[in-house]
Amino acid sequence: MTHNPTIVVGIKQVPDDDEVRIDPDTGRLDRSSAPAVLNSPDRNALEAALGVRDDVGGQVIAMTMGPPPAADVLKEAVAMGCDDGVLISDIAFGGSDTWPTSLTLARTAEYLDADIVVCGEETTDSSTGQVPPGIAAHRGWAQLTYVEELEPLPEANQLAARRDVEGGYERVVADLPVVVAVAFGENEPRPAGLHRKIYAENEFEPVTVDANDLDIDEETVGLEASPTNVGGMETIEGVDRERTVVDDVDELAEAIRSTEVFA
């Protein structure tokens, strides 16, 4: 890899999980009153990206797609130590599902000359995990998912990752440019420095880009271009317990035998 890679981190503003109330009367989730915060798996992505910069230098740029208030998460990323933040905002993007979203983020990464794109494993509000692989797919770049740890290999212009797999881990090396999805909770996100936080919250202004800047055909994004079609929602009713009381083991065995548990 170049010794000064451009590392772009995709982050998102989501309703605060801790403040999502369960209405005690209806049992439904009430998201409307929850304040918007940075998707917490994205903190691990930011930490991983800043860790690469610690090792080999370069620039870490946070990007988020959303309406202007979403700039708050960019301020948080800059407070943590990112060099800059880009707000991707356009009415044309409204209603995008994971397909146009990853397309837009992929275009932005290219626009920013990204060598490495880092994302969180998934977002807490939609939990698909499709966006990071989507970015890679749209550009034909390599991808590393469920990453626990990154190891830059600047001489070889490659990035190595330790991946979480069932029963252990594997080490995978990818050529640049590459898209990384960092496994949730795998690193300890660094706290923002005091002076950096004051700067980020009070003086920093993100760069804003729209569909035109990114050379994106408006027909290819937004609700219309989103293939997801929600077929309907079903509430699963719990099964009533029979609560049979038996007096001894034989009776228990008999009771079980009469069910389909064992023949």
Add this chain to the structure above:
Amino acid sequence: MTEIIADRNTETPDYDDRFDAVVVGAGLAGSAAALTMADGGLDVIMIERGRYPGAKNVFGGVLYTPTIRKLADLDDAPLERYIAERRYGMLTDHDETAISISPGEWHEPPHNDSYTVFRGEFDEWFAEQAVDAGATLLTETTVTGLVRENGRIIGVKTDRPDGTLRAPYVVLAEGGNSLVSERAELKETEQRGNVAVAVKEVVEFPDDDNAIQDRFRLTGDAGAAYHYFGEGAVGDAFGGGFVYTNGETVSVGLAYRISDAVSGQPNPEGTLNAFKTHPAVAPLFRGGRTVEYAAKTIPEGGADSVPELTHDGAVIVGDAAGLVLNNGVHLEGTNMAVESGFHAGKSIVDAAEQGRTDADALSAYAENLEASFVMRNLRRYEWLMEAVENDREFVFRELPQALADAGTEYFRIDREPKESHAENAKERIMEAVGGYTGAAKLALRYRKIVT
């Protein structure tokens, strides 16, 4: 990298001495000081450990607004209800003797400047007023210590990396648990006898939309503040109980001496439950569901415990300076916090104009506070806590019992003449107060409550 990024400068500036003042804690006292200083043209930063101002504030509570009203426009403040009725109830195990006051005047603006509020909402709003006036608010950051140079306080240390911030003035507004001021030896750690433990629950009534209006006999935005003392409130501890109506919920809590919590009433939650199930209190909470529980400490050392308020480069305000009046009849800290923040802020504005940071240049704060209701009220009631402590058995146990018994006797319906009922009632009182001589001594000892 693209040019749009390469051309930008996002280096971290050095904020040392970029702000005129750092305020530690964005509670009522801190925001009042910040707002006053910002209005006076100073650059101020408030550092708050909570996620937002008020996030961690536990409070009864009736907010007293005479000073806030002067600093900000209360019209759009998040107030719950104004206090239209105050009730003082004396509880034995199973009796209540109460007086209730509800002057017509309280229904009219400014409602005797007494409102129930949720501090989580109110403090956030009040800090916003300071920000609107130009102050900067930094949350999720805890001040861990002060920075000194040649004895003068020149800044704060925080729990963040690169966490020191220098500024000419530091306002310590960290509340009752004042670790920063104590660590810096600006005040002594309070003795247990001078600190109350406070527990509070917020109760809602899911099955009864009119619970609050009906049970407290209220209409519109009117609200009630009930205070209780005696054995039925906090057992044999020194303190009392309270019930306040919010918009849709009711706050119920207790405040009593930490020393009693350690020895006599070790379990605040259990003591609160006993209070809530007292026959005079329980009907207020029938069908209620607790939605919030919290515990905190209240300084109640009175004027004696107020530390040196001004230092070279720093002042102490609000609960951090022990400015709470808590004597059984009054529980007032919010008005004192705001008043002290206001005077402290003004003295800093004046000192800054002279380019001075020494304690002498800030002495107007201590002088103005001394002349204000804050220190005058604390001094006025200084003796009361001590007197009550000495008469504890009488005030919290014997008197409530004697009054309940006397009431029972006086209003007894049987075939005896009223004359003998009155005689019995008087006897019960006389017995409790120790005859005419005892009554005279008590009257003398407590005359200052009314004179």
